[in-house]
C-alpha cells in the first residue's frame with residue numbers, strides 16, 4: 001500500500017527520480033509501476049543486489065514496520081540516505097541503532113509523518129509556537145477509525161507484535177500522537193487501558209484509552225481504535241487560558257482571547273485548501289497523497305541544504321516512545337509509566 005504511494009509520488013517531485021524498486025514479491029513492485037502507468041525500471045527481490053548495481057542516493061522504506069531496522073541499516077551501511085514510513089521502528093533500542101548508524105555512516109535518516117503538512121494541523125502548531133493558547137490546560141488526540149478483519153488478514157503481518165509492533169496505536173494512531181507531542185511538547189507520564197474489542201484474531205490492541213501529563217504540566221488524552229465503524233477523522237484539540245483550537249482533518253475550532261483580523265476567516269481559508277477525506281478513518285486507502293509528497297519534498301530539500309529534516313530519526317522516535325510507555329502501562333492495568341525521552 002504505502003510503497004505504491006512512494007512509487008507514484010517520487011517521479012512527480014522536482015528534485016527526485018525513481019531509479020529502481022525492490023520487493024520480496026517482485027510482482028507487487030511491477031503492479032505499482034503498472035497502476036501508475038510508469039515506464040519500466042529495474043525491479044529486484046534482493047536489496048543487497050539492488051544497492052550494489054544501482055546508482056541510488058535515497059532508499060524509501062515501506063515494508064512491515066518491525067522489519068524496517070535491518071533494511072534501513074543495510075541501506076545506510078551501503079552509504080544511502082533513508083526515508084522510512086511510519087513508525088520508524090517498533091522498539092526504541094532499534095531506532096537508536098538506526099540513528100547511530102546514520103551518524104557513523106555519514107548519511108541522513110528521516111521518517112514520514114505526512115499529517116504535519118496538513119495546513120489545519122500546521123495552524124495548531126503555529127498557534128503553539130506563538131504562545132496563543134497561553135498556559136495549556138488540556139490537549140488530546142482521538143483516532144476513531146475502523147478496519148475490517150480483511151485488513152488484518154491481508155499481508156499477514158498486520159496485527160502482530162513482531163512486525164506491526166502493536167495495533168490501532170502503533171500502526172494508526174502514531175500519526176495523531178506525533179502531532180500531539182509536536183504541537184504541545186514532550187509527554188511526561190501515561191496511564192492506559194487497551195485490548196482488542198472486536199478483532200478476535202489479532203494479538204494486539206484494536207482500542208486504547210490513555211490519560212497523560214505533559215512535561216509543561218498540561219493534562220491530556222489519547223484514544224485510538226480500529227473498532228469504531230464506520231471510522232471518522234482524527235481529532236486534535238488543544239486548549240488553555242487564552243484560546244482553543246481543534247482539527248478534525250480540517251480546522252474545526254479557532255478561538256483566541258486576543259482575536260487578530262486574520263482569525264475571522266481562518267477556518268474558511270484553511271479548509272478551502274482541503275479535499276474531502278476521512279484521512280484514513282474508514283479505510284487505509286483513503287489517505288490523500290498530497291501531504292506525503294510535501295513531506296518527502298521537505299526531507300529532500302532539507303538534505304540538499306545540508307540540514308536535518310523536521311521528521312529526522314530522533315524526531316520520529318518521540319511518538320514511538322509515548323506508544324511504548326502506553327503499552328507498558330496497559331499491560332499493568334493502567335499503572336502510570338514515565339515516557340523514555
Ligand SMILES: NC(=O)c1ccc[n+]([C@@H]2O[C@H](COP(=O)([O-])OP(=O)(O)OC[C@H]3O[C@@H](n4cnc5c(N)ncnc54)[C@H](O)[C@@H]3O)[C@@H](O)[C@H]2O)c1
Pocket residue numbers: 001002003022023024025028047062063064065067071085086087112114154155171284287
Ligand atoms: N504514512 C501512512 O499513512 C502509512 C499508511 C499505510 C502504511 N504505512 C506504513 O508503511 C509500511 C508498509 O505498510 P503497508 O500497509 O504498505 O504494507 P503492505 O503489506 O501493503 O506492503 C508491504 C510490502 O513490503 C514487501 N516486503 C515485505 N518485507 C520486505 C523486505 N524485507 N524487503 C522488501 N520488500 C518487503 C511486501 O511483499 C509488500 O509488498 C508500514 O511501516 C506501515 O506502517 C504508512
